[in-house]
Amino acid sequence: xxxxxxxxxxxxxxxxxxxxxxxxxxxxxxxxxxxxxxxxxxxxxxxxxxxxxxxxxxxxxxxxxxxxxxxxxxxxxxxxxxxxxxxxxxxxxxxxxxxxxxxxxxxxxxxxxxxxxxxxxxxxxxxxxxxxxxxxxxxxxxxxxxxxxxxxxxxxxxxxxxxxxxxxxxxxxxxxxxxxxxxxxxxxxxxxxxxxxxxxxxxxxxxxxxxxxxxxxxxxxxxxxxxxxxxxxxxxxxxxxxxxxxxxxxxxxxxxxxxxxxxxxxxxxxxxxxxxxxxxxxxxxxxxxxxxxxxxxxxxxxxxxxxxxxxxxxxxxxxxxxxxxxxxxxxxxxxxxxxxxxxxxxxxxxxxxxxxxxxxxxxxxxxxxxxxxxxxxxxxxxxxxxxxxxxxxxxxxxxxxxxxxxxxxxxxxxxxxxxxxxxxxxxxxxxxxxxxxxxxxxxxxxxxxxxxxxxxxxxxxxxxxxxxxxxxxxxxxxxxxxxxxxxxxxxxxxxxxxxxxxxxxxxxxxxxxxxxxxxxxxxxxxxxxxxxxxxxxxxxxxxxxxxxxxxxxxxxxxxxxxxxxxxxxx
RNA sequence: CGGGGCGUAGCGCAGCCUGGUUAGCGCGCCUGGUUCGGGACCAGGAGGUCGGUGGUUCAAAUCCACUCGCCCCGACCA
Numbered sequence: 212x213x214x215x216x217x218x219x220x221x222x223x224x225x226x227x228x229x230x231x232x233x234x235x236x237x238x239x240x241x242x243x244x245x246x247x248x249x250x251x252x253x254x255x256x257x258x259x260x261x262x263x264x265x266x267x268x269x270x271x272x273x274x275x276x277x278x279x280x281x282x283x284x285x286x287x288x289x290x291x292x293x294x295x296x297x298x299x300x301x302x303x304x305x306x307x308x309x310x311x312x313x314x315x316x317x318x319x320x321x322x323x324x325x326x327x328x329x330x331x332x333x334x335x336x337x338x339x340x341x342x343x344x345x346x347x348x349x350x351x352x353x354x355x356x357x358x359x360x361x362x363x364x365x366x367x368x369x370x371x372x373x374x375x376x377x378x379x380x381x382x383x384x385x386x387x388x389x390x391x392x393x394x395x396x397x398x399x400x401x402x403x404x405x406x407x408x409x410x411x412x413x414x415x416x417x418x419x420x421x422x423x424x425x426x427x428x429x430x431x432x433x434x435x436x437x438x439x440x441x442x443x444x445x446x447x448x449x450x451x452x453x454x455x456x457x458x459x460x461x462x463x464x465x466x467x468x469x470x471x472x473x474x475x476x477x478x479x480x481x482x483x484x485x486x487x488x489x490x491x492x493x494x495x496x497x498x499x500x501x502x503x504x505x506x507x508x509x510x511x512x513x514x515x516x517x518x519x520x521x522x523x524x525x526x527x528x529x530x531x532x533x534x535x536x537x538x539x540x541x542x543x544x545x546x547x548x549x550x551x552x553x554x555x556x557x558x559x560x561x562x563x564x565x566x567x568x569x570x571x572x573x574x575x576x577x578x579x580x581x582x583x584x585x586x587x588x589x590x591x592x593x594x595x596x597x598x599x600x601x602x603x604x605x606x607x608x609x610x611x612x613x614x615x616x617x618x619x620x621x622x623x624x625x626x627x628x629x630x631x632x633x634x635x636x637x638x639x640x641x642x643x644x645x646x647x648x649x650x651x652x653x654x655x656x657x658x659x660x661x662x663x664x665x666x667x668x669x670x671x672x673x674x675x676x677x678x679x680x681x682x683x684x685x686x687x688x689x690x691x692x693x694x695x696x697x698x699x700x701x702x703x704x705x706x707x708x709x710x711x712x713x714x715x716x717x718x719x720x721x722x723x724x725x726x727x728x729x730x731x732x733x734x735x736x737x738x739x740x741x742x743x744x745x746x747x748x749x750x751x752x753x754x755x756x757x758x759x760x761x762x763x764x765x766x767x768x769x770x771x772x773x774x775x776x777x778x779x780x781x
Numbered sequence: 782c783g784g785g786g787c788g789u790a791g792c793g794c795a796g797c798c799u800g801g802u803u804a805g806c807g808c809g810c811c812u813g814g815u816u817c818g819g820g821a822c823c824a825g826g827a828g829g830u831c832g833g834u835g836g837u838u839c840a841a842a843u844c845c846a847c848u849c850g851c852c853c854c855g856a857c858c859a
Contacts, residue, residue, distance in 0.1 A: 224793045228852040354857060411859055683818060717819035735818055
């Protein structure tokens with residue numbers, strides 16, 4: 212493609228709201244154009260990348276025997292009513308009515324549609340297993356679209372669905388997908404981590420997510436570098452960090468400072484973890500104590516989940532019920548029920564309020580000194596927490612969710628009547644799995660992982676073009692002839708963008724760096740005088756000078772070695 | 782849904798607080814010329830319902846009310 216004929220509207224500036232690298236560069240490189248909140252057009256350069264990603268997906272899905280089809284995006288309410296998701300999906304579903312006033316929805320996902328096909332067509336165990344997939348635009352009225360294509364209201368999803376006779380079959384389909392996904396993401400040049408995840412609205416049992424590390428990611432995961440445990444923080448169950456203090460007798464100490472954890476720890480010259488935070492809550496009008504280690508905070512959501520009707524006691528209530536200000540109280544000698552977070556279990560030598568203003572106890576051994584009704588997991592997880600499998604400190608990462616695979620089981624087949632007859636003549640529900648990939652998220656993640664201050668550095672496999680030929684002097688006949696020849700020669704084997712525009716060199720260099728084509732061939736008067744052409748590798752910024760007749764050879768060599776480096780990397 | 786911010790030329794922004802001629806600047810665009818290896822320079826030019834509606838006023842981009850849209854943070858969701 213000659214750039215002079217191409218539509219690649221690059222920009223020097225973008226709105227200051229565009230924060231993340233992928234958001235900024237997608238706009239600046241002329242790859243996407245916003246139409247409305249969370250709704251984007253993919254311009255030619257962006258679409259080329261997305262097509263390449265889709266083709267990698269197709270190749271790997273086909274490899275596991277999946278069959279591509281295409282379902283409608285516009286769907287009748289009736290199928291959603293069958294599974295109850297017409298209600299469940301709430302405001303996130305785009306809804307409309309047709310001219311006969313029938314309720315319709317733009318599909319946010321396709322379990323219902325595919326199950327409607329399944330129940331009519333698959334009647335025998337002989338027809339199973341099956342895997343069907345599509346690459347299609349999904350519609351979700353997100354509360355808050357963000358990061359350009361990272362969370363959009365219309366987006367391209369590869370969704371596949373597996374149908375099996377039983378759980379064992381599902382297990383195989385699930386594993387096949389997991390393998391295909393790993394290959395897809397690594398083929399796109401991305402390193403992913405597979406984590407345990409929440410299945411939420413999809414239903415079904417365990418699900419796994421494929422995550423790529425990025426500061427712009429909306430999810431957080433924890434990962435154990437020792438045993439390989441990895442989980443979305445939403446379903447993780449890390450252990451509190453370990454502490455040990457010297458035990459001893461209970462001692463009341465005058466503490467003439469404010470009762471905050473920070474101040475008290477400073478006063479005793481100990482770490483916050485040696486304190487026991489004692490907080491009075493009102494549960495169904497009854498006061499109860501919640502205790503937690505001083506370096507942790509209580510996760511109010513977890514608390515709500517356990518006790519339902521619970522709120523923190525006001526300052527006045529604490530004074531009235533305990534007889535001291537909030538910073539100087541504890542369950543020591545108190546008649547109210549005490550619940551403790553696991554972070555307190557088994558430790559001694561703690562400090563907490565003495566239930567008298569400006570006094571604290573030290574040397575508290577909760578199991579000796581307090582009647583604890585129950586231990587609960589109510590702490591807010593934090594960095595430093597330990598692996599639940601091997602007690603190694605966990606790594607915390609921000610990530611982008613690229614793929615999510617679910618074992619649906621029989622939720623949809625039972626609700627919508629998708630049954631088959633088994634060998635024994637018995638009617639059984641088809642066991643389903645559902646598997647999604649966010650296509651644009653792969654593109655955005657690649658930019659997040661591979662860019663510098665100048666622009667994008669595309670992984671070879673999804674780069675919109677392989678090589679950009681930059682002719683710096685479109686007015687010099689010698690340079691033009693050479694550029695045209697090279698373009699024709701290389702275009703047979705490579706995808707070439709030929710920058711033949713009559714612009715200043717700086718402009719063209721910056722554009723080339725911005726759009727991130729892996730190899731740059733630079734033809735200019737300076738080189739021509741010396742009989743050489745320059746090749747620059749985008750990313751490493753490595754440059755080499757090659758005589759024109761050796762260019763093809765050198766490009767072939769470079770391309771092969773760059774492919775190899777990519778393979779070795781992941 | 783809560784909090785914050787923004788809407789002025791294709792893009793990025795100033796002007797608004799303290800109302801007052803033809804509403805500015807940079808980039809981009811068009812014409813001519815000089816330049817030509819990291820986003821040039823000179824000269825000329827085109828391009829604006831100041832998001833919308835209503836109000837206050839002799840006078841509104843500027844003040845007030847309502848409204849629409851967009852962005853960021855959080856909550857929510859996956």
